[in-house]
Amino acid sequence: MSQITEIKQHIAILQHLVHQKVMNLDLPEHPNRLYEPISYFMSIGGKRLRPVLALLAAELFGKEAATAMPSALAVELFHNFTLLHDDIMDKAPLRRGKQTVHEKYDANVAILSGDALMVLAYQQLLPADATQLPALLHEINKVALEVCEGQQYDMDFQDRERVTTEEYMRMIKLKTSVLLGAAMKMGAIQAGAHAADQQRAYDFGLYTGLAFQVQDDLLDVFGDPEKFGKKPGGDILANKNTYLRVKAMEIADQTTRVALNSWYAAPDSEAKVLEVTHLFRSLGIREMAEGEMQALLQRAFAALDGIESANEHAKAKLKAFAEYLIAREE
């Protein structure tokens, strides 16, 4: 069996392990309008990437994956809580192809069951070693506030005419990437890694998360629709701030900026997607974004390489996992 096949199988086992735990949270039955939406939302899945990172971090430092299960579950439940509330704020009808909680029930149910889900996330930490609990609680509090900050910046930017690349990168860092960092760090804490290595583990997660987000923006426009599974240009039609858009606005001359702005202000059409894509191409945005993504991934790998105490095979697993994440839909 090739190393890559072996790694993929290992990751599939970890995903399954987390998924089983998540599906068996043993929630109370009543009041059912509080707990049923939580079971529903947790069952519609996702790839359990963040908890797998926490488990891989435990292995990185020579411990059994399950050592980091409290962190893995806390991070996964927290992530789902943020999605549940973000869906209300974004008025999203669907999540992973299924009805969102506020659509299936109502906004009040979504607010309150989201709140309870956040509490359940904290509850997952209780089985952790008591001596590690202060560090774990500190970490989850810190990342939880950062994710709220990221969501607020994201909403603020929707009303703004102009967002710089730096602002955009800070927003996606807060909204999505720090949670990958925290998953790694919490796994490292539970594995007993020392502080400098915890930080390196965090950096690996953080930069992998940033690379993943830039890649996501790239795939929306330049991905192979066959493999990507959806029509290109969804972010353009949604007038979303993406790395491509903010970078283009930053480097374009006055004429091109005006053209971009007027296309973004135009109603949905095939021409809108084609013309914005054409402007991106003419500015060399694709190559810039690919360069940025590769640079972020290299920073992630460099952080990982800096962990001298870690096991080489486990490092290879994490690198393969990062590459799998990023290549996922190309």
Next chain:
Amino acid sequence: MSQITEIKQHIAILQHLVHQKVMNLDLPEHPNRLYEPISYFMSIGGKRLRPVLALLAAELFGKEAATAMPSALAVELFHNFTLLHDDIMDKAPLRRGKQTVHEKYDANVAILSGDALMVLAYQQLLPADATQLPALLHEINKVALEVCEGQQYDMDFQDRERVTTEEYMRMIKLKTSVLLGAAMKMGAIQAGAHAADQQRAYDFGLYTGLAFQVQDDLLDVFGDPEKFGKKPGGDILANKNTYLRVKAMEIADQTTRVALNSWYAAPDSEAKVLEVTHLFRSLGIREMAEGEMQALLQRAFAALDGIESANEHAKAKLKAFAEYLIAREE
């Protein structure tokens, strides 16, 4: 100085101490639509009763009040988080005479700043003694889920034709009283009380909370409008489930039940308040509620008396505080 005056002064000092801490949380400045609503909401106040209970619990077991400050702040911030989100769910325009967060900003801001406020509540526990942190985290998670359950039952009951007294008492226990219990218990944990005494402290808070809620329902109908500061019958006009209403429906004969139901279904009028109040009187509901309230208060005091290790003066302070809470607006 009489003992009662001394106790009142002491409580005022503790309220002030908590208030100062709450007003100096040292929140980040940005993003300001995340943190400013939190500062705003925390500044509109309240009496800081729950954190004062936590501080008095520390004194009960012979420790300085400030020993329990992490618990006091965690409970106070958590309580405000629940109010902030409840206001969205209840579409309440005002809280303590000021605009609610979703009115002053918007619903998204209220959802997200509420989420961040819950995280800040957990954050207050970090300075606690590391050996006590698992017990404190367990306690706050437990009460947090219970409060969510209570809010869900409250919303469920609004759509129900009939709620039993038992269901109503369980709902107010979950929605409001358990947090007073948890404040006492967490203060006791921080003061190093042993498990049986932690439970007695909890019971004192819980039954005081229940007595307080029954009294609140009583005052709405039978309170002195001069001292109570608002017109009687607000709960009747709002068609709220209260101890009086559910008890009346439980003991009334068929004819009286029909009369009560038709008055509750009627539009607002002075006659509605007068007639429902008259029906309550004819059923002896006032005396029943007063009896229930006194019985709950006696249970609270009995729990407190059972704490042999505690200091008598501190017990007297807690009893005086409970009586002050309950007598507050008569």
